[in-house]
Structure formats: structure tokens, C-alpha cells
Amino acid sequence: MAWTKPPEGWNQQTTERIASSVQARRKAKKMTAAQLADRTAELGHPLSRSVISDIETGRKRSLEVGELIVLAAALGVPPIVLIYPDIPDGEVEALPGWQVPSGAALDWFSGDGALSRTRTADDITHFETLPVDRDQQELVRAVRAYRRTKRALMRMIADEMIADDSRTPAEIEAGRRIQRQLSEEVERLRERIGELGGVIDEDPLGIQEESGRDGA
Known part of the structure; x- marks a missing residue:
């Protein structure tokens, strides 16, 4: 549902999109605003029913990062789904003037790709890519691969x-050969993450942590 008073500028447009996502997810789960408020309280960052209503209707024109995170958790969805609800192909304004497919915005936001756009000026079409720190992008990808490989090994x-x-x-x-290959890949990724400035647990396998999570 769109706000009663239209948003002004990109920041409010982004907030309205998230607010609409929150309301749509809440209704899909047949939750009242009061029930959603109760769930945020259970998660340790309470948002009152009136605050949730104000977010959804646009009386509250901005959204804090903590509010986004706890609302996503309370709704049982990844925060990125509230930010880009029309993934993968729905168009979204990821930055002011940057109209891109939601999937491309998701990749950029999660460190999986660069943000690119085409724009026309003086009858000339330009292709533009937003600069990105390659080391930090590689770190995100390495962490994903590390966790995925470690889970497979566990x-x-x-x-x-x-x-x-x-x-x-x-x-x-x-089976043992595959285990050795996975172990070697875990160690390789572990070393690379350290080189890129990532924080790595002293236990390279994390047997208790990962096996417990997979069994949950």
C-alpha cells in the first residue's frame, strides 16, 4: 500500500518501499501490527504497534537500520527481501538515478557484484559502473565459499x-578423498580471508557450531 502522502526524494521512496514490504509480509503471515510489535519485543528491540503503523502508513518517513533488521527477523525474512521485494527482475532505484533490476541491486548490496547502469546524455548512451573495493568484494565472496565448503565438510x-x-x-x-579436498579448500579460503582482513575463528572446522546449526 502506498503512503497517503507521497514520498519526497529517493530516501523516502526507499523507506516507502520497505514499509510496503513490511505490510505485505505481515498480512501474508496473517499477523496484526500488535502481534508484530510483540515479536520485535521478544527479539530484544521492541517497536510499538503505533510505530509499526506509522511506518506502514508513512507518518514515520524514515527507517533506522536497527528497525529494518528487527522487522525482518520478526517477519522471518532476510532483510534484503524487504529492501528489494521485487527480486529478481523488478526495477528499483538502488541509488538516486540508478534504475536497475532488483537482482542486480541485491548482488551489489550483498557484495556479489558491481552496480551498473546505462544512461543517455546528448544522444549518447553511456555505460557506468559504480566503483567498488575489489578486496572487500573478494572477502565477501570468500566468506560465502568458506562457510558453504565448511558445512559440506561437516x-x-x-x-x-x-x-x-x-x-x-x-x-x-x-569419500576420504573428497574430505581431504574439502579440508584443503577450507584451509585455503581461511588463509585468504585472513589476508583480506577477515576475522576467523581459531577453530578452522567449528565442528560444534556448524553441526549444531545444521541439525537445528
């Missing part, structure tokens, strides 16, 4: 612990 270790004796020697060796 699953293999867990499967190995409960495996029966029906496997052939060739199957056992193949």
Missing part, C-alpha cells in the same frame, strides 16, 4: 561417523 564427517560397514573399500577411499 556433513561428510557426520555421515562418516554414522556410516555402516556396507561400503566397499573404493567407496570409503572416494
Whole structure:
């Protein structure tokens, strides 16, 4: 639902889009504003029913980062879905004057790609890409790969612990070879993340943390 009073400028337009996303998700889950408020309180950052109503109707014209995060958590969705609700192909103004597909905005926001646009000036079409710190982009990608590879390794270790004796020697060796490859990749990514300035736990495998999360 659009605000009663139209937004002014890009910042308010972005807030209105998020507010509409919040309301749509809330209604899809058949939650009242009061129930959503209660859930934010349970999560430790309470937003009153009146504040949520003000966000949705536009009486509140701005949104704090903490409000966005707790609303997303209370609704059970990634925050990025509230920011870019029309992924992947719906057009969004990611920055003032930067009209791009929502999927491209999502990639940029999450560190997976650069933000690019085409614009026409003096009958000439220009292609423009927003500068991005390559090391920080690589860090985000490396962290994703590290966590994905570590989870795969943990699953293999867990499967190995409960495996029966029906496997052939060739199957056992193949499994161990894959484990070694995953372990080597985890260590390689771990070292690269450190070189890029990332913060890495001293336990490279994090067996208790990851196995507990996967089983949740």
C-alpha cells in the first residue's frame, strides 16, 4: 500500500518501499501490527504497534537500520527481501538515478557484484559502473565459499561417523578423498580471508557450531 502522502526524494521512496514490504509480509503471515510489535519485543528491540503503523502508513518517513533488521527477523525474512521485494527482475532505484533490476541491486548490496547502469546524455548512451573495493568484494565472496565448503565438510564427517560397514573399500577411499579436498579448500579460503582482513575463528572446522546449526 502506498503512503497517503507521497514520498519526497529517493530516501523516502526507499523507506516507502520497505514499509510496503513490511505490510505485505505481515498480512501474508496473517499477523496484526500488535502481534508484530510483540515479536520485535521478544527479539530484544521492541517497536510499538503505533510505530509499526506509522511506518506502514508513512507518518514515520524514515527507517533506522536497527528497525529494518528487527522487522525482518520478526517477519522471518532476510532483510534484503524487504529492501528489494521485487527480486529478481523488478526495477528499483538502488541509488538516486540508478534504475536497475532488483537482482542486480541485491548482488551489489550483498557484495556479489558491481552496480551498473546505462544512461543517455546528448544522444549518447553511456555505460557506468559504480566503483567498488575489489578486496572487500573478494572477502565477501570468500566468506560465502568458506562457510558453504565448511558445512559440506561437516556433513561428510557426520555421515562418516554414522556410516555402516556396507561400503566397499573404493567407496570409503572416494569419500576420504573428497574430505581431504574439502579440508584443503577450507584451509585455503581461511588463509585468504585472513589476508583480506577477515576475522576467523581459531577453530578452522567449528565442528560444534556448524553441526549444531545444521541439525537445528
